[in-house]
Amino acid sequence: MAEINTPEEKSLNFLEEIIEEDLKSGKYTSIATRFPPEPNGFLHIGHASSICLNFGLTKKYPGYTNLRFDDTNPETEKTDYVESIKADIQWLGFEWKNELYASDYFDQMYQFAVTLIQKGLAYVDDSTSEEIRAMKGTHTEPGKDSPYRTRSIEENLDLFTRMKNGEFPDGSRTLRAKIDMTHTNMLMRDPILYRIKREHHHRTGDKWCIYPMYDMAHGQSDSIEQITHSICTLEFVPHRELYDWLIDKLGIYPSHQYEFARRNINYTVTSKRKLLQLVEDKFVTGWDDPRMPTISGLRRAGYTPESIREFCDRIGIAKRENMIDVSLLEFCVREHLNKIALRRMVVFDPLKVVITNYPADGTVEMVRSEDNPEDPNTTYREIPFTRELYIEREDFMENPPKKFFRLAPGQMVRLKSAYIIQCDEVIKDSNGNITEIRCSYLPESKSGGDSSGIHVKGTLHWVSVAQAISVELRLYDRLFRVEDPTSEEGDFKDYINPNSLQVISTAFAEPALKNIRFSDRCQFLRKGYFCLDKDTSEDKMVFNRTVTLKDTWAKEQKKGR
């Protein structure tokens, strides 16, 4: 990526400030961060923000970022998810230093637990989960000590070993930290460190029947990897006290946890649980459905890594609750696509136009049009122009309102890269439906050599009937009809946008579209940005709409109504 070396005027976010201070004071000479996904779902746009943050920090400052799968709950975790997560991070354009797993450290974590027992800081509790909950107290009442809290170190050591050896049934015993049952921070009221769970682990198989809890695993993994800045979301703030307590009592490398606010985006949801529901209940076709806010969904929709990185960069990071306008994401992708997309003409809803003064002998005239007017070195493609064309049905009105710059009886428009035409006659069927428009063209108005002296306000996209190829279009819109489906009454699924997908099975495209590859991005003139979908087959090309073009005319019409 060619970064322009302008003087750094952009202000630092609060983490960059902390890091610069740490570097300046000599606390660290380089930093280490990690991205710690749990492999139990697909990555979404919120994760992209965290990825850009963690990897971005070590791109900006000396250091590196590890990818560490937080796989301490074998019940929900799968290798499939590991693969999709890796692919998504790479697609976003980031490289991790080491690919690691919390499960790599199970032996060390077990030793840490033993150490705590030996120091009299952990004990085996025989209480049921109901009993533990009951003794935990509430926000306003202190908890009560478990009757097993005073067991001897020897007994705890023996019991914990036997827990590991599989001598006790699932859920019958836990290892708990011995802290303070009256602590104002509920997490410090003797948190559970280890539980018995006979579950096949995606990496360690059946080696273990006890697994560490998040608090016993995360900070310890950070410490083992000597992570300097462990960045997580705000809901982990109360965990920091326990994070620090464990590192302190264990006397291991002091990683530090910092928290930022997770990013929320309107008109969508970003909770793995809800996303999973949308997939399972078939509201979408899969995790990579282009309407999903997952990285794979955005990728399939045609978003570019550059545009997502730009978006994450623009929204920044902070510690306050937020709801980001999805229009910023759309702005970022339009901004990038405008620079790189190949211009093509596709008619979504055809209306036949016959140029009555054009030769009726089957003449095919090739006109030239730029692939991208934004590119000073643009290439060109040839488009066949003939007597019979299709234009967009919405581009013609028999009784147009004021400011309608398109085709209407007696009105003139330019056909992009071709000629100016004038509408002479409207042909209707017996039901009064318009079936054809008869026009005349101005031969001297050809693009590139226009000597007609006539200026028209409207330019239309078009395709030649005989040479048109038919393609399928999938027009995606936002998944929800309300900004925040989670805060509405009832189930969030009640607020799904019923028109989030419109399929046009036969649209008419200029022949050059045939040569489009999967890596290409297109702008269908006046319609939006599109990319080839994986459902494309030998007989039919399928295109997904990434985003529409800004449409001030549509806005104008809405105001009128």
Add this chain to the structure above:
RNA sequence: UGCCCAAUAGUAUAAUGGUAGUACAACUGAUUUUGGUUCAGUUAGUCUUGGUUCGAAUCCAGGUUGGGCAACCA
């Protein structure tokens, strides 16, 4: 009636005791062979009450509002 975190235009984010700025959105206008792009402009903000100070978005105190915390989830 606990503990923790936060509060700046509609949205997001700067200003780190000294001119409240930027981007998106919205709205005007100019340019345009895409009603796109580009360009120019407009609207719009420090939660509240006190205090410290020559001076407060910033520091302090009280209040208000929003969020998190009582899974053998992460």
